[in-house]
Amino acid sequence: MLISENIQKAKRWFEKAISDNNYNGQYNYSYCTKSSHFSFVIEEALKNDIHIETSSAHDIDIVNALIKKGLVDGSTWVICNGFKRERYIDNIVGLINSGHSTCIPIIDNYEELDL
Numbered sequence: 001m002l003i004s005e006n007i008q009k010a011k012r013w014f015e016k017a018i019s020d021n022n023y024n025g026q027y028n029y030s031y032c033t034k035s036s037h038f039s040f041v042i043e044e045a046l047k048n049d050i051h052i053e054t055s056s057a058h059d060i061d062i063v064n065a066l067i068k069k070g071l072v073d074g075s076t077w078v079i080c081n082g083f084k085r086e087r088y089i090d091n092i093v094g095l096i097n098s099g100h101s102t103c104i105p106i107i108d109n110y111e112e113l114d115l
Helices: 002-020 039-048 057-068 086-097 110-114
Strands: 030-032 051-054 078-080 103-105
Touching: 002 039, 030 039, 039 057, 051 057, 057 078, 057 086, 078 086, 086 103
Parallel strands: 030 051, 051 078, 078 103
Antiparallel strands: none
16 A cells, blocks of 8 residues: 555665664654544554654544554554643543553643643
8 A cells, every 4th residue: 555655665765864874863653643534544554663643632532542443552652742732631641641651742832831
């Protein structure tokens, strides 16, 4: 499927750049759920040893559904970007409190700290 082909292509590009530049860090591909919320797209993307980037409360609902289906587990990083409105924060906290320790909230703006 084209989704997997493109993910693998991006991974190869990064592998080459990492090698060419003697970069000692690690590259992890993260699928941005806001690019498509269709389950068949996300499920295909997950076949490629990737992580997930979210940007809204709804995206955390998607992650929880993927966990229930057994498609996401504790080895999958969930990177939480985007402005953190109250429901998004509540969903992130719920995900972490349910045991998903590889959830990383990214503070994009100091105003998010006021919630």
